[in-house]
Amino acid sequence: MDIANQLTLALEQAFGPSAIIICLAAIGLNVHFGYTGLLNFGQAGFMAVAGYGVASIVSTWGFSFWLGLLVGLALTVVLALLLGIPTLRLRADYLAIVTIAAAEIIRFVVGASSLRGYFGGQDGLQQYTGSFFALNPYSSQMGGLGLSWSKADFWIMTVGWGLVVLFSLMIFLLMRSPWGRVLKGIREDEDAVRSLGKNVYAYKMQSLVIGGVIGGFAGFVSGLYQSVQPTNFATDITFFAYTVLLLGGAARVLGPLAGAVIFWFLISFLDNFFSAATSGDNPLIPTALMSHQQASLMRFVFLGVALMLLMIYRPQGIFGDRRELAIDGR
Amino acid sequence: MAADTPTAAEDMSTVARQGLVDVEHQPGAKKPDPIVVADKVVRKFGGLTAVDVEHLEIQRGVITALIGPNGAGKTTFFNVLTGFDRPDDGKWSFGGKDIQGLSAYQVARLGMVRTFQLTKVLSRxxxxxxxxxxxxxxxxxxxxxxxxxxxxxxxxxxxxxxxxxxxxxxxxxxxxxxxxxxLSGGQRKLLEVARSLMVEPELVMLDEPMAGVNPALKQSLLGHVKSLREDGMTVFFVEHDMDVVRDISDWVIVMAQGRIISEGPPEAVMSDQRVIDAYLGAHHDAALSVEDEDAILAAAREEIEAAEEQESHG
Amino acid sequence: MRVRVTAVSALFLGVLIAILVGGAAQAGGVRAASGNPADLTEAAAPKCPREKIASKDDVIQIVGQLSDTRTDPCTPVSGVKISVEDAENGEVIGEATTGEDGTFVVPLPGAAIDNLGRTVTVKIDEGSLPKGSVLTDPSDVENTKRIVIEGNISFTFPIGPDPSPPTPVWQRVIQLLVTGLIFSSMLALGALGLSMIFGTTGLTNFAHGELVTFGALVAFAFDAGVGLPVLVAGVLAVVVSGAFGYAQDAALWRPLRRRGTGLIAMMIVTIGLSIFLRSLYQYFAGSDNHNYSQYATVEPFSVGPVDVTPKELLVTLLAVVVLVAVTQALQRTRMGKATRAVADNPALASASGINVERVISVVWIGGTALAGLSGFLLGMTQGFDFQLGFKILLLIFAAVILGGLGTIWGAIVGSVVVGVFIELSTLVIPSELKFAGALAVLIVVMLFRPQGMLGRAERVG
Structure with a gap:
């Protein structure tokens, strides 16, 4: 087994477009959950409306890609308002259930074969990204330090990591301001913040919109990388983003970034490892124990366990501060 | 904060306290300079009427205590006045402005700021x-x-x-x-009071400020509450500790089973037969086991309220 | 303490794995899940198995697959005539018949470069479809695409049941009502379990769907793996489910409660558990749809205008009997009263001498057993795969919330509303969107009556 090669592949994944998608989704969730304490379980829905917004504007309606981006963003704002108006006054777990339900509704609708003319059914929409790749300054494979990516991927990475840096800077500036202080206060105890004369509902709504829009950018990148398909916006993606956030540490500006890189490195490495360990004539792991197909499930098994253990033992993330944990038992 | 030369605010508070001398010792008594006036405030939970206040005025510039046995509806009344709970009926004003129907944050912005029974500091x-x-x-x-x-x-x-x-x-x-x-429990109470002063309130409403505070800090907290009055603020607080009530309040309002049953200066109220009956309950001559049961129920109810606070927090 | 926890968890994991291996041995093989890290989500979405059709250099091929979506996974449809025409002049440029795997390949004449930019129409000869089948989407008969890339141009044609002869609306309404009630009865079992656990512990359990699947899988292991009669397997599945519930509470939730872990944190733990269990199920039982060895196909009989199978009647009857028994037990027995007391107010219940932890333990046993029964019955009526419970989890949530979180009757009433609504909604919206419709109703109800239909408005602040 070529461990060095597997590490290389895993590193390529850790910095590749997949990591960017999950990182952006997690930055959005960090605003929701990490700073405001809002349980948005429908980040996949925000990604889907943005991704499908641009794809449908281009493929179905024949307008320009750039207009599509604006429409996609407008749709994420509308979705945030639609979800927020009924639920932000209710208990935290209600928001969780409404958002997850909304994300599933969106996935059902865009995947419906009766609406295939608009959204392409289960096949989704492809080939709407020409305007984006026309701007690609790279003409060949790019990389360094033994890692390399295709020119298309590298262009997505350039823009994608650019967005990550931009949003991280924005979160940094926002969260050190009095505005961020109000959000953090709401996370700790919204009644206390209310008693100090802050319009908690308005702040929660702003948080939901901002995090949702950042999630929308995750949807854009997802569409650029792998076309838009209902399966790319399943509920699982939201939960992966939560894992990434908790791994890197919620309410930390760079938490999602660290989390996404580590997450994708581990997931890809596990995948490559078990894949290699179960293939060939004389596999490392006997076929009776684990077939090649079963190997591809190992990452989900580890993912589930990791999410549980993180939440139980290190809710402040792997780089977290023990001081915070000492305060309350949560 | 005892100064040799009284400031303007201290003068005002002295005037305000003198204004109470002529006030009747009756539920719903009219005050010379009320900051809060409430009328026919009713809050029901299912079949239970938690609050049923016919008329209430709170004098500006003095310390008013709200006392009553467990389950009298004190905290619910607090919640309703400050916009944290919606009543079934009623109207009330703050500084002459009708404020029923306003959200909690709007009430706070007007200068009517509260603290909570279970201290709500923002832990992280x-x-x-x-x-x-x-x-x-x-x-x-x-x-x-x-x-x-x-x-x-x-x-x-x-x-x-x-x-x-x-x-x-x-x-x-x-x-x-x-x-x-x-922070320790007492320090949290201090922080909560200090934080509410950042809002620059006219009326500070404290829900059991002394609960869970150790005796050493209690004295200093008492001093702070009194100093609020010297600074020209009005204080309205819920308290169980009768020594505290006697020590700092200028006026006491007693609630039982959602209604206001007595009003007056501390000494007058504490010798009022209606108040004694309310505290000891109808059972005060019955067998011991019933009292035991009451005690258990009261303890349980406190736990419940604590748990509910916790729940709405978590 | 820690030692005991580890021992219990080892025990239940052992049981779980042993049972699943039994099931997997019978299931025979595991279908491929994608190995590409980019498709993390693929395993969660049901799909028709796609045949890979090799592309040829420098030739553009029109390829496609016909599959019957009435079964899960889809079955390929062979012997259907396909023609490809130039969309501009209507000239037929190729013809083919679908093969055993349902696929067809029509190479376009000429080099790839010549065909770029051409628009082709693929037509199906509807007459050659098997009897009783039509295209799910009738507009699929003609399907036009512009050729913009080299390589295979792919088309899919989902095929479903022939709806003819058209039935009168009232008859359809009654049929849908009956179908809805049958589904409701099973949904209610799952919802009641979720509601009981939520009521006593406050836990919003996102792994509840996996408890439903657990019942179906364990029954399958006893049926196909051990060879017991299906009904016996079902009973055993409920018993094992109950044990699983006990073990889960003892090994995971009770220690977390003791540590004072917050409800939100626990909710996220349930998500991890859900992903973990679901992957384990798929690991051992594969991605295929399974049916129990008996009662897999039963001829329906007609009661007036309604078609039902004896199996469906039996399942519904059983579900209703259990629901009545459980609700009665909650109303009348000591344990039931204690349960409701804990749900009402744990602190007060504890102060009145009720052993809250014991009640919670019993509720976990009961709730998981109900979920397991629900899974077994669902498996009986419609077959199951590793994500049986995951697929209906949100419907269970919808039922519980519609009825009123934590109320016993609410869960049942909510289930009936959700189950019947799902079926009746297909009169107006495409049946593929019926789940979406139910979830939309959930959101609307929360807008106007967040405490649910039977719930009481709660005290705030």
Missing amino acids: LSVIENMLLGATGQSGESIWQAMLRPLWGQQERDNTERADALLKRFQLDAKREDFAGS
């Missing part, structure tokens, strides 16, 4: 951040200006100065940078 924010959150009218709290520090930096410095002065006054300056969650 530092003590100074807790304080700064209390300041009103911050331009940096607007999403459009938040990212640009120059737009709110000066205001933030002013607020920090004010917060530091308050921390010093409440002897919390040593804890300035600590997480609020690491």
Whole structure:
């Protein structure tokens, strides 16, 4: 087994477009959950409306890609308002259930074969990204330090990591301001913040919109990388983003970034490892124990366990501060 | 805070207290200068009427205590007045302005600020951040200006100065940078009161300020509450500790089973037969086992309220 | 303490794995899940198995697959005539018949470069479809695409049941009502379990769907793996489910409660558990749809205008009997009263001498057993795969919330509303969107009556 090669592949994944998608989704969730304490379980829905917004504007309606981006963003704002108006006054777990339900509704609708003319059914929409790749300054494979990516991927990475840096800077500036202080206060105890004369509902709504829009950018990148398909916006993606956030540490500006890189490195490495360990004539792991197909499930098994253990033992993330944990038992 | 030469605010509070001399010792008595006037406030939970207040006035510039046995509806009444709960019926005003139907935050902005029975400090924010959150009218709290520090930096410095002065006054300056969650129960109460002062309130409503505070801190907290009056603020507080009530309040209102049953200065109220009956209940001549049961129920109810607070918090 | 926890968890994991291996041995093989890290989500979405059709250099091929979506996974449809025409002049440029795997390949004449930019129409000869089948989407008969890339141009044609002869609306309404009620009865079992656990512990359990699947899988292991009669396997599945519930509470939730872990944190733990269990199920039982060895196909009989199978009647009857028994037990027995007391107010219940932890333990046993029964019955009526419970989890949530979180009757009433609504909604919206419709109703109800239909408005602040 070529461990060095597997590490290389895993590193390529850790910095590749997949990591960017999950990182952006997690930055959005960090605003929701990490700073405001809002349980948005429908980040996949925000990604889907943005991704499908641009794809449908281009493929179905024949307008320009750039207009599509604006429409996609407008749709994420509308979705945030639609979800927020009924639920932000209710208990935290209600928001969780409404958002997850909304994300599933969106996935059902865009995947419906009766609406295939608009959204392409289960096949989704492809080939709407020409305007984006026309701007690609790279003409060949790019990389360094033994890692390399295709020119298309590298262009997505350039823009994608650019967005990550931009949003991280924005979160940094926002969260050190009095505005961020109000959000953090709401996370700790919204009644206390209310008693100090802050319009908690308005702040929660702003948080939901901002995090949702950042999630929308995750949807854009997802569409650029792998076309838009209902399966790319399943509920699982939201939960992966939560894992990434908790791994890197919620309410930390760079938490999602660290989390996404580590997450994708581990997931890809596990995948490559078990894949290699179960293939060939004389596999490392006997076929009776684990077939090649079963190997591809190992990452989900580890993912589930990791999410549980993180939440139980290190809710402040792997780089977290023990001081915070000492305060309350949560 | 006992000064040799009385300030203007202290003068006012003395006048306000003198105004109470002529007030009848009756539920719903008219006050010469009321800051809060409530009429026919009713709050029901299912079949249970938790609050049924016919008429109530709270005198400006004095310390008024709200007492009553467990389950009398004191906290619910507090919640309704401050917009944290919606009544089934009723109207009330603050400083002459009708405020029923207003949200909790709007009530607070008008200058009617409350604390909670179970202290609500913001655990994972530092003590100074807790304080700064209390300041009103911050331009940096607007999403459009938040990212640009120059737009709110000066205001933030002013607020920090004010917060530091308050921390010093409440002897919390040593804890300035600590997480609020690491404070002791008494320090949390102090922080909550200090934080509410950042809002620059006219009326401070304290829900059991002395609960869970150790005796040493209790004295200092009492001093602080009195000093609020000297600063010209009105204080309205719920308390169980009769010594505290007797010590600091100028006027006492007694609630039982949702109604106001008595009003008056502390000594008068505590000798009122209606109050004694309410506290001892109809069972006060029955067998011991019933009293035991009551005690257990009261303890349980407190636990429930604690759990409910916790739940709405978690 | 820690030692005991580890021992219990080892025990239940052992049981779980042993049972699943039994099931997997019978299931025979595991279908491929994608190995590309980019498709993390693929395993969660049901799909028709796609045949890979090799592309040829420098030739553009029109390829496609016909599959019957009435079964899960889809079955390929062979012997259907396909023609490809130039969309501009209507000239037929190729013809083919679908093969055994349902696929067809029509190479376009000429080099790839010549065909770029051409628009082709693929037509199906509807007459050659098997009897009783039509295209799910009738507009699929003609399907036009512009050729913009080299390589295979792919088309899919989902095929479903022939709806003819058209039935009168009232008859359809009654049929849908009956179908809805049958589904409701099983949904209610799952919802009642979720509601009981939520009521006593406050836990919003996102792994509840996996408890439903657990019942179906364990029954399958006893049926196909051990060879017991299906009904016996079902009973055993409920018993094992109950044990699983006990073990889960003892090994995981009770220690977390003791540590004072917050409800939100626990909710996220349930998500991890859900992903973990679901992957384990798929690991051992594969991605295929399974049916129990008996009662897999039963001829329906007609009662007036309604078609039902004896199996469906039996399942519904059983579900209703259990629901009545459980609700009666909650109303009348000591344990039931204690349960409701804990749900009402744990602190007060504890103060009145009720052993809250014991009640919670019993509720976990009961709730998981109900979920397991629900899974077994669902498996009986419609077959199951590793994500049986995951697919209906949100419907269970919808039922519980519609009825009123934590209320016993609410869960049942909510289930009936959700189950019947799902079926009746297909009169107006495409049946593929019926789940979406139910979830939309959930959101609307929360807007106007967040405490649910039977719930009481709660005290705030």
